[in-house]
Amino acid sequence: MIFFQQFYLDKEKDIAVDLCMEGDRLFYTIRTPNHHTGNLITNLARLCSLQTEEDDRGLKVIRDEIPCYYDGDNRKMYILRLGNTKIANIFPDGRVEMKASIPAISKTLMSQTRDYRLGVAKTIVKTYIRSECKFHTDLHTHMNGNLPPDALIALGIVRQLRYPYYYIKKLGLKCDPTQKAKLEQRRAETEKKLGETGLTGKYRDRRIDDHTFINFAELILGNPADAQYNIDRIRNSLTIPKDGQAVFADLEKVYLYRYVFTKGLPAEDPFSGINLALIPDREVLAYAEQMRRDRETERFGSNTLYQDLLLWIAREYRRRGIEYAEISDTALLNRDLFAARLREIHEVMPAVTRETGVMLRFLAGIRRIPLTIIRDRITPNDYLADNLQILRAIAGDPYVAGSDIIGEEINSILELRAVIRELVRIAGEHEGFVIRIHAGENDSLRDNVANSIDCVKEALAPGQPMPALRIGHGLYTCDLKTARGRKLLEDIKELGVTLEFQITSNVRLNNLSRLDNHPLRRYLRAGIACVQGTDGGALYGTDSIDEELSLEKLLGLSFEELKKMRRADERILQRSRQVFEQRMAAFREDCGAGDAEKWYQRRLEETPRITQDLWKESGRIDAAEELKELIAPLPEGLFPVVVAGGSFNHSGHRTVIREEDQQMIDRLLDTLDPAKTFFVIGHSLTGLEGRLAARNRGRFRIFAIVPTRISRAEKKRLQEAGVSVRISIESSGMGLYKSFAYEIFKRMNSVLLAFDGNAPAMNLIQEARNGRGKCRIFLNPRSRGLSEKAKLLEGYVRPLTEDADIAGVVEELR
Template sequence: MTYFTCLFLDTEKDIIVSLYKELDKVFYVLSTPNHHTGNLIRNLARICDLPLSQNREGMLEIRGEVPCYVDSYNNESYIFRLGDVEIANIDKDGNVLMKAAIPAIAKTLMSQTKDYQLGLPKTIFKTRVRKEYKFNSDLHTHMNGNLPGDILIALGIYHQIRYPLYYVKKLELKLTEAQWDKLERQRAKVARQFVSSDLKGKYLDRRINDNTFINFADLILNNLDNAEMNIVKIRGSLAVIKDGQAVFTNLEKVYLYRYVFTKGAESEDKIPLNTAYLIPDEDVKKALMQMLRDRENPDYCNNTIFQDKLLWIARNYKRQGVCYAEISDTTLVKKYESLEMLKQVHAVMPSIYGETGVMIRFLAAMRRIPLTIVKDAITPANYLEQNLEVLRATALDPYVAGCDFVGEEINDIITLKPVFKELVKIAAADPSFVIRVHAGENDSLKDNISHSIACVKDCLAPGQAMPKMRLGHGLYTYSPRSKKGREVLKQLKENNIVLEFQLTSNVRLNNLNSLDKHPLKAYLKQGIRCVQGTDGAALYGTDSVDEQLSLAKMLELSENDLRLMKEAETGIIEEGQKAYSDKKAAFLSLVGKRDMEDVLLEKMKTVKIGKGLSGGVKRLDANTELKGQIKEITWDRVPVVLLGGSFNTEKRATRVTPEGEKQLDMLMKYLNPDEVCFVIGHKLSGYEKYLVEHNKKGFRIYAVVPALITKQEAVKLKEAGVYIRVSTEAEGMGIYKSFNYEIFERRPSMVVAFDGNSAAANLIQEAKNGKGQSAILIFSKSKTLLQKATSLHGYVYFFDGDAPITQKIKELSDKTLKKS
């Protein structure tokens, strides 16, 4: 058999169908090389009723023949089907016409579990949408998550960016001997700059490798023998993890990989790009060849990386039928960076709009909590005041549609109410100014939707109309049958709030484990305006069309539901286009013949809000308050992570039941304190408190605490006498990240979960994803964790009175012994 062609069943190129020809027959091999658990291909084979086989490397494959058909004009074509769904037509020259695909959300759910429950109709979709219901906007997306990996890789080659040695090693990229020699010589020079550094060991190595670079064009073009596999690895690093759901920690890491390209610095050591046509990846090559042609276009020949990023975002949107987008970007609240960004936007956007017909505007994004993933980044205490100082000026620009609160939703938005007072002042001067808040993304803060609305309403000046307001995600609030839930619905309707839904990112980021309780249809029925976004499509392997298909199919939206969403979207697009025109005229008048940057700098006035941001509760530095108890988790014992107290919503307490107490007593009696230690959260409540008070065998107990704690929490932790690990996260609901870093990524462990909300679900997902292998046991009576546990079928074990926890541990031990 000879290779014929190939096709991909998903946007991320994870499900590959390779086609081979023998005489006039075509055969296929379906493989999933980026998914190592085998769940994806096993589940796909099962729902399509197809046999599995193994290749020489032991990887699972689906093999079969693609039948040939002849039409009434005697034209031959091969039709590839899965189940009864026609996927693609392939002509005799190898040209492929795709008819259906597997959306990212279905792929994630298949990868997550050993027992996928959705059938073929919700797994493989026809890739078309009725024209009158087609969505034409992306109203919820993020600048550095927007472009697909292939485009970023092409941009990296075209602009010859510096690619850090750290990522070369992290991704295990293959280089030529000459490339390695050059990198080692450069690394030796860089290392000399750190001879007096206080950093040691792996931390020093990381810093040196982060500052040692190879020209990315050199990495690919002067290494063509390894280019195909290197591109696959780099592409994989630019999206969230493959084998199941991710959590916010994974998302932050992906952004770091993307920043190399989206915020890239060009290499000083340039090379000719005349071998670009030899790149083995067709999509990367096609994009790069277009970039080289753009070099001859006077509109684009001097484009910066940022301007080319905008150009390709618009081109991608045009391909998807999107004509209007509002992109969140934190650059617009940084003093000098915002001015440079807007200058570049004004220089290139007219040409981009002329070519594509896509209007791109921005939401100036402020972080609800400081970013902690960048270890050396120091966020000033008054960063929100600094953001507002800049926003007062950048909000005048016609390309700025409004503002946004971004970041993981682990704090009550009400603590930021003083910030809203300043935003409402901006909206008073500009009625088109949009205030958008990420709210209701997880189930830990069910007040955040109502609190977001209250933050705006309570800050209005007498007689001031409610500004344009949108809430991103809007998944979780109180039941509409409850008094609080009815009040939320009333506030949403009365204030004309728009809810934005991003189904794929909700699933892939572990915020949605069951589709049957999604609230979109209920909101539409109540007359609340709802629209779709992508949340940074490329991060999640989706796009605008894929997202709409997923919403429609997975949530079983009717044509009337789609019509209502389309009407809401059309109104917002028209408002946005008008706002741009009105603001452009006003901005030109404001600037006149002066330099735009000088005018905006003058408009940046100091803002003082600091006293009201604490939420009324003073918090202390945990490292200082608890320094006498801080100790590394011992390496001679297996950590048993106990969930049941610290990982709930802020206003929900764990109820300790007699059955739960009995299971915990049984666990403590069964385990040996010389072999295991316990790790808990910071609240010392619920089952955590029971553990501490009944620790008769003297188990070592470690409490992971946020960087900032209350006086009451400090006293309780001191009195308990537990050892302390201080998280880099300031908020209690973010400490699950430290469990991942200190335990799940490093060593074997056990998770025993009695109770918890989204923070507990995130910790459980981290345990499942971790390299250290973790046995996960969940109390079957925990309703809040049931959906998470069900989505991880085959990876978690339930315990209760009928299936005691010790029995489950013995079963797990027996399985481990059999494997070894």
């Protein structure tokens, strides 16, 4: 057989179709090389009534022949069908005309379970959208999540960005001997420059590797033998994990990989004699060749990296028929970057819009909690006040559409009431200023949507109209069928609040598992304005077209419902154009032809600082200081049993302590061996975790993982319970799942016993399922939420019942 062509059934290049020709007969092989569980390929084969077999690497594949046809014009073509759905027309000259694809949502759910239950119609989707309901905006997206990995890789090559040694090691990239020797020499020099720091062990090693670089063009083009292998692994690092659902911690790590390309710096050693023809991947090559042509033009030849990102974001939107996008970007509130960013935007956007017809506007991103993913980078306590001072200085800029409160939703929006009050004040001074709040993304804080609206409403000055308020996600609220829910629907409609939906990111980030529970249709029936976003679609293997197809095919939205969303989309588009024209006229009058960067720096100097404390902390105290006598390392040589039975709740979700569950805790204490095992629990010691600590009587070592800030009541319970503690780097209890993953699931074998919980427990379970160590997960079938998770993780979890042999499993995994 002779290789003929290759294409993909999905946007992320996860489901590859290799075509080989034998005479006039065409054969295909479907591979899923990034999915080592085999769930994706197995479920796809079962769905399409096909058989799997193993390739030479031991991975499952599907192989079959593609029939040949002649159409009415005597054109010869091969037609690939899966599940009685036409996938592609394949022509003898190698052209592939795609007719259907597999959305990222369906692919994720197929990867997550061994028992996939969605049908063909919701898995293999025809890629057609009626013109009357085609959306033309992306109103919920993020700056560094927009571009597909292939475009970022091409940028790294053409701009010769530096690439850290740490990522080469982390991703298992291949270097030739010359590259390896150069990196080791540079690493030694970096270590010498670093000198003494407070970092030790692996943290010091990471700091050294993070500051040891190779020219990315040299990494790819200087080692052509391994170029495709390296591109494939780098591409995978630029989207969230694919073999099942992920959690927000995974998203944070992907952003770090993307920052190499979106915030990168040129390598200090230019790589001479760049030959783009050595790029083995045709999509990366196509991007790189156009980027090189751009550098030879007057319009874009002097672009900065940031300006190239804007140009390519607009080009990607043009391909999908998007005319207007609002991009959330925290850099606009960075004291060192904001003025230069605005200058770059003003310089390049007129040319970008002339070429593409796409208007890009920006929402200045305010983090709802400080970042904790980098252990030695400390976010100042006054960062909110600093953000708001900068926002006051730039709020009238024509390209700044408004603000956005972003980040993982693990704290109540009421903690940011003072921030919202300042945003409403700014909106009162700048007509058309958008306030967008991420709220209702998970089920832990179901009051956040209502509280967001209330915070805005109560902050209005006398006579001030309601600003343009948008809620990002709005997936979880109080029960909309109750009197309280109906009141919320009335308020949203009356106040003109717009809700934004991004279902692919909801599924892929473990916030949505059952599509039939989605509230979008109820909102539309209530006459509420709803729009679509992508949430930075390239992170999730989606784009605006795939998102709309998912709304239609997976949520079952009707033509009329999609038209309602299109009308809301159109209203925002028209209003944004008016606001931009008004602001641009005012900007030209104020700034004239002067240097926008210097102008904004002067404006910031003239803008008063906010001196008040903007955090509402409710008297929380420093856990490391208050519990220092309880802090201890996890014991070596003992096996961890993680118990989730109350600490992993939020939003008023209270664990019902049943007699049978109490008996199970008692049996654990009777049957496990304290010389071989220890327990790990959450910090609040509620529910069955409290029962475990109370009945233990000092026999087993029990460790509670504790956030950096705790209440005095939590301190007292921990001191009285006779437990040891590990202090997390997370400030909120809802973020502790990351520390459980770091301390246990990624380092050792374990058992997880989940008795109850909502979103924090779901993230804990998902981290256990995704961890490097083997974890046997037991879920309580009496908990409604956990039973739903069990269905989605069919084949990966076991029922937590009285006949569950926990001791036997512990002994097996030790």
